[in-house]
Amino acid sequence: MDSNLTLAIHGTRGGTRRLNVAVIGGSLTGPVAALLLLRAGFDVTVYEATPASTPLGGGLIGLEHTALDVLDRLGIGRHEFIAYESETILQVAVRDRRPAQTVHHTYPGRNTTWTLLHQALTARIPAGVLHTGTRVTGLSTHSGRPVLRFADGDTEPADLVVFADGRSSIGRRLLDPDRKLRYAGYVAHRGIAASVPRPDLRDFVRMQPCPGAQFTIAPVPGGCDWTFYLGCTADEYQRHFGASPTRRLLALPRHISPAARTHVDGHADHLLPPDHAAIVRATTTRMAVPVLDIDPPTRMVWPVGDGHAVLLGDALAPVRPHTARGANNGIEQAAGLAVALTQHRRYAADLPTALHGWQRRHLPTAVAAVREGPVIGDKLGLGAR
Ligand SMILES: Cc1cc2nc3c(=O)[nH]c(=O)nc-3n(C[C@H](O)[C@H](O)[C@H](O)COP(=O)(O)OP(=O)(O)OC[C@H]3O[C@@H](n4cnc5c(N)ncnc54)[C@H](O)[C@@H]3O)c2cc1C
The missing domain is CATH 3.30.9.60 (D-Amino Acid Oxidase; Chain A, domain 2)
Incomplete structure (x- = not known):
């Protein structure tokens, strides 16, 4: 770890703060978050469990205008x-x-x-940022700093851990263990x-x-x-x-x-x-x-030592496909997170407050989508309420 980084985070207020961000999950939400945070000037590393992500599927995904605009702003044709x-x-x-x-x-x-979008996103992640075949298995702290643990026994520190690791999220299991699928x-x-x-x-x-x-x-x-x-x-x-x-x-x-x-x-x-x-x-x-189904989330942000961890996308709230909101929620949450962290980095906005402001804006939409799924399923005669 570079010592300037520690000084930048724990030093006096004001000036440039450089957070080291670990994004867990290299499917859709993770790469969008990573690209936005790289653009905003953060040090970002993406950890993806699968060795090569393409076998995951090719399914059709409807994206609403807000998510399309985020992709536009990333310069994706x-x-x-x-x-x-x-x-x-x-x-x-x-x-x-x-x-x-x-x-x-x-x-x-x-x-x-999924295939087209995933390819468009990952093609833009600079070399060395995306680590495939790297499964996160745990999160602890060392000297106050969050530390990720991997399946091969390695560990890596980060100041902010962004869990975008989907429906089976290790992040959700560690941070919010009572919410079971x-x-x-x-x-x-x-x-x-x-x-x-x-x-x-x-x-x-x-x-x-x-x-x-x-x-x-x-x-x-x-x-x-x-x-x-x-x-x-x-x-x-x-x-x-x-x-x-x-x-x-x-x-x-x-x-x-x-x-x-x-x-x-x-x-x-x-x-x-x-x-x-x-x-x-x-x-x-x-x-x-x-x-x-899953119980609606009640929070998106957790303090971890002196740092933080957040859940977003399907890691936060897997929703029924009929809502057509899963990828939309993930992309919108990633964009909102980049906005909050940029205010912290550029203008020394208080980080916990910025993260809680992000949570306040995005939690209600995630909760609404979780609740909407069984209502639609019921109308279609699919699943039990
Ligand atoms: C039939 C169907 C139709 C859908 N239609 C729509 C739609 O129209 N509109 C819409 O918005 N959404 C739709 N969705 C939902 C959408 O596909 C998902 O919400 C979206 O793919 C979630 O993206 P994500 O990146 O958050 O999670 P995922 O795509 O699940 O990605 C998580 C990633 O994290 C990785 N990972 C998992 N665990 C670890 C670990 N421990 N360490 C490292 N990496 C890990 C995984 O390998 C994976 O690459 C649909 C879903 C289905 C099934």
């Missing part, structure tokens, strides 16, 4: 992460496997995919198909065949991305994906059993229009995400 500029959501009621009624909605944003009783089966049901597919289409099932589909480069929400007991999940829903939070293509495939294909044949069922059947690359 829209063409890098938005393949289709449609703002239209087609809400289709399906009866007897035929579209019965279609309602048009306008989405206040655009659709991206609960399985909501249904699964988002996902597929990336190499073809489309109609060549003119440009919009996000949401199909409601009956209570207890929802199907969404949208174009992505090279084909389409679909999600099929279906009820599933915890035992079925274990049989289909090889582990319980609160342990296997993302079933990757290698975890999808033949029984899981048959289950999804059968429901597609039974409920969806034949052209959409054919797309599902033809999809080889599949994943599954158990839908989970």
